[in-house]
Amino acid sequence: MxxxxxxxxxxxxxxxxxxxxxxxxxxxxxxxxxxxxxxxxxxxxxxxxxxxxxxxxxxxxxxxxxxxxxxxxxxxxxxxxxxxxxxxxxxxxxxxxxxxxxxxxxxxxxxxxxxxxxxxxxxxxxxxxxxxxxxxxxxxxxxxxxxxxxxxxxxxxxxxxxxxxxxxxxxxxxxxxxxxxxxxxxxxxxxxxxxxxxxxxxxxxxxxxxxxxxxxxxxxxxxxxxxxxxxxxxxxxxxxxxxxxxxxxxxxGGKGPLLVFEDCDLEAAARKAAGQFDDAGQVCLAGTRILVEESVVEPFMELFHRFADEHVLGDPRSDDTTVTPLIHRDHFERVAGFVERARANGDEIVRGGQPAERGGLFYEPTLVIPRSNDSEIVQREVFGPVLTVQTFSEEDEGVALANSTPYGLSGILYTGSSERAERVGRAIRAGTVWVNTFLVRDLTAPFGxxxxxxxxxxxxxxxxxxxxxxxxxxxxxxxxx
Missing domain, CATH: 3.40.605.10 (Aldehyde Dehydrogenase; Chain A, domain 1)
Known part of the structure; x- marks a missing residue:
């Protein structure tokens, strides 16, 4: 063939x-x-x-x-x-x-x-x-x-x-x-x-x-x-x-947290958060749970939506495309089902939340504010272009949210403090934690x-x-x- x-x-x-x-x-x-x-x-x-x-x-x-x-x-x-x-x-x-x-x-x-x-x-x-x-x-x-x-x-x-x-x-x-x-x-x-x-x-x-x-x-x-x-x-x-x-x-698989602290490069953090829609979110290491310190949530969200608006849904063979179709009709229905249940649960869909207008297996990049941390959309892996956003007021609260799912594959942390990078990096329960970066892999390092x-x-x-x-x-x- x-x-x-x-x-x-x-x-x-x-x-x-x-x-x-x-x-x-x-x-x-x-x-x-x-x-x-x-x-x-x-x-x-x-x-x-x-x-x-x-x-x-x-x-x-x-x-x-x-x-x-x-x-x-x-x-x-x-x-x-x-x-x-x-x-x-x-x-x-x-x-x-x-x-x-x-x-x-x-x-x-x-x-x-x-x-x-x-x-x-x-x-x-x-x-x-x-x-x-x-x-x-x-x-x-x-x-x-x-x-x-x-x-x-x-x-x-x-x-x-x-x-x-x-x-x-x-x-x-x-x-x-x-x-x-x-x-x-x-x-x-x-x-x-x-x-x-x-x-x-x-x-x-x-x-x-x-x-x-x-x-x-x-x-x-x-x-x-x-x-x-x-x-x-x-x-x-x-x-x-x-x-x-x-x-x-x-x-x-994973349900990785992406923690954003007020002392970080906010633009870099927002760009990286919006980048989690890449490959239609079909990346096990993705930071799908965005956790933002309350004091900077408004400017962060403004930047996030600006960067998310730059995404282009299209043919993966095109140089312009950033968000590709989902792998299979069965998986498409699975992703859509998560979002529909979130909507029925009272979670707020603030971006996307439906199949893309171009049809096929394309699903709109979606952002959800969950009604609670117990929401299914927070606690289970979707493996699609679906992110959640939550806020925290203190470092300990952010760490607790990061560690609040049964998963622990990876985590992402944005901060301008080396002390916080060390402290929170150690506290997050995950096989890999990236600080101010993402998807950098050394083949000699343990992975799991x-x-x-x-x-x-x-x-x-x-x-x-x-x-x-x-x-x-x-x-x-x-x-x-």
Whole structure:
């Protein structure tokens, strides 16, 4: 099939070969809701084939060592950089992320993921010490076949973010991309093949989560499971992992606070707050709960609306567009449902609050003043262009509001005080807190959530440790060869 003029295989990639299924599902473009093609719909058969291929390939891949595996990862990274003009248009049409962002940042970030984790694995320094008459070392042992299940937003980058440390650590892979945006991961399989990866090291299977996803996470031959998605799905995966005593990590979304204190650069804070509508709000790290100190709420809101007015709803392939359509008709109805329930609850809709006039899957950037902090619109993740705004009078009250949901993925804080930055930054319960900035990521830093935002950490050595079994080797002093 051809998408954006690029040939894309609709089949799985298992054991180094393309594999079809007896049934398919239809993939639609969010841009116009037109069908892009019929995609192989895997189930128990394909899950078993992929796990078997990964299991058989594991011993040789593990035996290569970090330096041997790094050769393949660097080769794959180079191919990603060389194919940005193929990957970006396909993901744009399939997921409706801004084409300019994909070309400028996100696809190349995939290449950086593979290079960074390859180099981190090679540079690993064993912990070495002497005690109780023994010489001690901590060794990383590759854990075995790993299942990675990725979300529909930024699918290429997030797939590389998860698979890179797994491969670098010596695991073999079964990647299951989201059914709403599987195509850029199919292109990734082509690059894996071109990079010469041994058959079975990197497998990609497509399908519906309740079908092939469930079959993968329940397979007792799987040694690790990594998932990004909803807390509801994570609970099912966690049960399956627990039955087989398999380590599981999950990044499960957020409801991040964006605190604005009176001593901050108010214009910068308002611009960043209005920027949370980017990508139609389909960003788990977004600061969707705007919390403003009462003394500056009026000038802040004036600036916020001014910057929000600059947004342009449109085709993600256009350089003018800032707000894109939502991913799927089902998700559109979910977002609209949140706003309608908020309206019925007595929450005040001060901006937007309805489907956009241009139709399709576009929803107006929406701002809500909730009737109370218990409102559903405050307490649950919407994952759309919907923000709330609340006020506080004292720092402690602002922190309490920031920590008042069951989520804890990220937070944003704007202040001109270094003391407050340290104090409030420590007090906010979240896996990542940004002060006077947003979405700046260091690949060596831990990443993950608190509460229902997730379990475990990704990033740097934290990810490499997850995909490894750690061993303490103790050798008595005086032992001779």
């Amino acid at each position: 051809k998408v954006a003029g690029i040939e894309v295989s609709p089949d799985h990639f298992i054991g180094g070969e393309r594999v079809a299924s007896s049934s398919t599902f239809t993939d639609y473009s969010p841009i116009d809701e037109e069908a892009l093609g019929e995609i192989a719909r895997g189930g128990q058969r394909e899950a078993d084939l992929a796990v078997t291929a990964a299991t058989e390939a594991f011993p040789a891949w593990a035996a290569l060592g970090a330096s041997g595996r790094a050769v393949y990862l660097h080769r794959l990274a180079d191919l990603i950089d060389a194919n940005v003009e193929r990957l970006a248009p396909v993901e744009c049409v399939d997921m409706a992320m801004l084409l300019r962002s994909l070309k400028a940042r996100l696809i190349n970030r995939g290449a950086r993921n593979y290079r960074s984790y390859a180099d981190l694995a090679v540079a690993y320094e064993e912990r070495v010490w002497d005690s109780n008459g023994t010489h001690n070392r901590v060794l990383r042992m590759p854990s075995g076949p790993a299942v990675v299940i990725t979300p529909w937003n930024a699918p290429f980058m997030l797939s590389t973010w998860k698979t890179a440390p797994a491969l670098a650590a010596g695991s073999t892979m079964i990647l299951k991309p989201a059914e709403w945006s599987p195509l850029s991961c199919s292109l990734l399989a082509d690059l894996v093949d071109e990079a010469g990866f041994p058959p079975g090291v990197f497998n990609i299977v497509q399908g519906i989560g309740e079908e092939i996803g469930a079959a993968l996470v329940s397979n007792p031959a799987v040694s690790r499971i990594s998932f990004t998605g909803s807390p509801e799905t994570a609970r099912h995966i966690g049960v399956a992992a627990a039955k087989n005593i398999v380590p599981f990590t999950g990044e499960l 959530g608190i509460g229902i935002s997730g379990i475990g950490r990704e990033g740097g050595d934290f990810a490499l440790d997850f995909y490894s079994d750690l061993k303490t080797l103790q050798i008595a002093e005086g032992t001779t060869e």
